[in-house]
Amino acid sequence: MSRQHARLMRRDGGFELMDLNSTNGSYIDDRQIHGSAFVSAGSRVRVGDIRFVLQL
Numbered sequence: 001m002s003r004q005h006a007r008l009m010r011r012d013g014g015f016e017l018m019d020l021n022s023t024n025g026s027y028i029d030d031r032q033i034h035g036s037a038f039v040s041a042g043s044r045v046r047v048g049d050i051r052f053v054l055q056l
Contacts, residue, residue: 006047008039015039015054017047024048 005022008015018036019026026033027046039045041056 008045017045022048 004020005024006020006026007018009018015038016036017026017028017033017039019033028037028039028043030044030046039054041054043054045052045054
């Protein structure tokens, strides 16, 4: 994973994950996102080989 892979941003009281046209993709709950998507508390996020659960 690189700094240009994806961006996680706080937006409107929640979080948004934006894939930056990465080679390996970005995933929320095992679904690949294209562009950006809202991430809710408890969501499983995968960015390259990095996996985490968003906890607020």
